[in-house]
Amino acid sequence: MAGITLDPYRDRYAQRMQGMTASEIRALFAVANRPEVVSLAGGSPYTAALPLDAVGAMLADLVAERGPMALNYGPGQGDPRLREQICEVMAVEGIVASPEDVVVTVGSQQALDLVSRVFLDPGDIVLAEAPSYVGALGTFAAAQAEIRHVAMDDDGLIPEALEAALTRCTAEGQRAKFLYTVPNFHNPAGVSLAEERRDRILEICSAAGLLILEDNPYGLLGFDGEITRALRARSDEGVIYLGSFSKTFAPGFRVGWVYAPHATREKLVLASEAQVLCPPSFSQFAVSRYLETQPWQEQIKIFREVYRERRDALIEAMTAHFPNGCRWTTARGGFYSWITLPPGLHSKVMQPRALAERVAYVPGTGFYADGQGGEFMRLSYCFPPPDRIREGVRRLGAVIEEEIELLETFGRGRRVPPGPASAPGAAAPPPDLV
């Protein structure tokens, strides 16, 4: 007698969907969004700091003046005027770009997917920082790439570790397709690639013929107002640049871009047209009008101040409430601090206890493709106000203390039971928390 399967198509799915299953982590995050819980998990920008009245009026004007166009299809490569404006934004980071080589995307997440579609075959090697942005890992995994992590420290990607990874590829007769890096105010590590390492990384990649995928959503959010020149600004070749308006304006519009060499750009446009026909016209027109009519650089200064105050609240609270043995990065921009727990603690195992105490974070394991990262967790300070951050950290400090006590009871050498085999992305937090 045949049994009941609740999925009649189970034997028809593509191999790349293996491991895309329900996960405990996702289930636990269902609690994290409740107001009773202080969520230090989410990476959502503080959009309440936007001039919402002005944005509302701007959108009304857009519909009144350009409604028929804004509500219609548009070019697959993206709105020409917005592409020009994107070049003006990139110029702030020292990049001299042609609108012809910019492709507007549905957030930079679609850009990641397009690059993966254009460059990756199953089994290809992608080098990525350890840890790496969870959304990128999910995309590379969906392309069936083999992700190899490259170590970072407080100054970002370690050049010697990158060389070692390339040496290993050569020794195995393999070639990595590209290096994925978030050089500024890294998600999740909160660090930036040091100025003195930038040219070195470019040299290493150039010598090895390794393409760099530079993902830079936080580059304009440095708290000291100084803007580090992008890798793409230092090299006309070998760098594909991903940008986004999600952190400097609003993620709800889902507008990002990819700036790529001309030949690659053509392939990206074709891939994008096959995927979404064209990026959403209304969102593009809205962003374009925002850049045109609103003091967007002044708004970025407001965001910086909001986030700096919250970063300070987080760091002060961790100093006051976290037990000895915890270490953390102090971000000079962006949204995140990366916490190293005392030896033996496992952030994924500790997560239910934290939620019982009404505080949420993202376990470090979500930012590794290979199940590592249990000793880390990511705390976000971008969304909750400072008082909530302080309360959340106070709760979390008590949770860590309790976990240390358990650890002392059961011994530091204990093995953590392996969780179910989930693909990167499947065990990650949902989109509003990445």
Added chain:
Amino acid sequence: MSESAAVAPTVDPDTRPAPPGRSDADLGRVLVLAGGLTYERDVSLRSGRRVVDALKAAGTEAILADADGELLGLLTVTSPSAVLIALHGGSGEDGAIRAVLECAGVPYVGTAPAASRLAFDKPSAKELIRRSGLSTPDWVAVPHTTFRELGANAVLDVIVARLGLPVMVKPAQGGSALGATAVHAPEDLPGAMVTCFSYGPTAVVERFVTGVEVAVSVVEVDGSGSAQALPPVEITPPSGNYDYTARYTAGETDFHVPARIDPAATRAVTELALAAHRILGLRDLSRTDAIVGEDGTVHFLEVNVSPGLTETSTLPMAAVAAGFDLGQLYQRLLAGAAQRR
């Protein structure tokens, strides 16, 4: 159909009388309680949405409500004829929400507070089952404070000496296999204990019994208060471990309704579920999880006073196999509850 189907208890909904006094059709507005702040919030919301959809399809006005600060006000404003509790874990199963509903004079589907609290606590439920002469795998329930006071290694050594290996380590309260680990080697026991204690202060270490895993749901829908067992559902996760992923990913686990067990085992597991329902003082609906051992012995594992009602849950599966329309089943449960007002 296998031979066992011939003896599997079935229900013909058409022959079931509606509860006296109030027909299923004039239930009026009902409220489905789902969400909450437990680890099973996501599962609960899935259960709740499914129930609301089924009730609406059957013509009943159903409102989905969370167990939060708005609830009591909502109950006052909406005046539901009855509440169906689809909360899993914590206050949804330990009797707390039920006690509040009773204080508020709102009838609800399910077991009363005191019996819920007892059934929700796995070692308490197992003890009552064992005292009734039914089989349940030997177990030890120990709070984490005891390990600290007496020394973890010494306590674990005593437990392993008593139960042997493999064992199942699970929180004394809670469901969906969260915090549960099958342990086959002694060196994995401390890690499993720490995982378990992240979900609650007390762990149950239970002798691992191999066999066929079955779930038997019990419902009371005929208006007379008599309990009816639905066909046993056999659960066959591919990895052998019915963990969270296997439970809630559609297609990850195969089910057989009725279970592929012999008629004697079918009778035994059905009687076990009905006995658990009776012994533990349960009401309206419950689900008993059991193992049919390789020697044919049926072992009680645990009982759920608020069983999963999601698209991958076994109670709806068994109800459909028994011929129920799910919307009508939930209507009947709610109508029965409304009689208690």
